[in-house]
Amino acid sequence: MNEFESIFREEKNDLKNIEIPEELEERLRKALDHKAVIKKKKYGIGKVAAACLVILLIGYNFDSLAFYSKKIIGYNDVMNGTLKQLNELGRGQIINEKYIFENGVAILVDGIMLDESQLLVFYTIEAPAGKADEMMPMFSLKGFLRQYAPESGQGIRNDTNTVLKGVQSFEAPHFLEKKLELSYRIHEDGKMEEGKITFKIDREEAMENILKTSINQTVKVGKSKIRFKSLLASPTKTVLKGSIQNIWELAQDQIAGERLRLKQVQLKLIANDKEVEKQGGGMRTDMNGIAFHCDYDALPQDLKSLRLEDIRFLADYDVNQVITLDKGAAQTVHIQEQEIVINKIYQSGGNTFVNITSDEDTVLTRVYLLAEEEKIELNQTIEGSYENPNAKI
DSSP states (O other): OHHHHHHHHHHHHHHHTOOOOHHHHHHHHHHHHHHHHHHHHHHHHHHHHHHHHHHHHHHHHHHHHHHHHTSOTTOTTTSOHHHHHHHHTTOSEEEEEEEEOTTSOEEEEEEEEEOSSOEEEEEEEEOTTSOGGGOOOEEEEEOSSOEEOEEEEEEEEOTTSSEEEEEEEEOOOOTTOOEEEEEEEEEETTEEEEEEEEEEOOGGGOOOOSEEEEEEEEEEETTEEEEEEEEEEOSSOEEEEEEEEOHHHHHHHHHHTOOEEEEEEEEEEEETTEEOOEEEEEEEEETTEEEEEEEEOOOOTTOOOEEEEEEEEEEEEOOOOOOOOOTTSOEEEEETTEEEEEEEEEEETTEEEEEEEOOTTOOOOSOEEEETTEEEEOOOOOOOOOOOTTOOO
């Protein structure tokens, strides 16, 4: 034991006598500083990694929230099947702008859907007095370039008649438009008040077309021709455009006294051997002639075939045809390639009656009797019985 203590004592004295080099302190200080920096960097990397993880989680949830925020809530009873699917996909743009009228009625533009065929505005009318159905607004839409006409609309109210949900369609705004002003007027007790809501269009939310093609085919219907020009299929609807007469044909008929006034174009759009539901349409007569458009539901995404069937149209014709009547026997005449049978002529109660038979879609609207050079106007048309020769029992 004494020997071990003697050894420890000598080692202790040796340590006390060791001289520390002057540069050792500086080396140690640098080494310690380096260790501290490494620790700080490790700690910093840890914070960055955690922050990135939070950002990724927030970003992921944000996309989900953005997806759901684009869904326009409360319009399932107003939307058709196509719009419901698009809404589920978050293809709308939320607007959420409100205007309150002096009578307490409020109108809220909840959202829009936009593609090349139309702009759909989803709106809510709040009528605390319970007259929502009487507050149907008269819409107009204006942009920087021009005004856009309303096309169609529909709505549904709640049981208490205090809330009405509606959707209004407008022609698609020009692609340069960035901001639109929706104006609407309500009438109550003989007074009219106008409100305005301005909103921006997010073109990134606009939906792309499925199909846009020229048709340029002509189909003869009776003495007239229907020219099909183009078809535009967007995610919200399908628009078929065409014309009946150009400006020169319109002028010729006008001069000849055989003017045509288009009433309705009827045809079926068949996609993948199934009829596409018709949603409406319209027509106009201007310096370009007589044009029309037919609106249908959206085409199926797996489109394989497309065709038109049962093409016909309803129109008024100026005939200017004089027919000599024979009281004793039935007569058959042809007007615009339509067969008209004059069954009999008789008098009753001081009135003269002409009983005729025509096709289902043929109606004589402007008829005069010439008696002893006196022109007698038509008093009224009384509808008779309808017979279908193709009916089977």
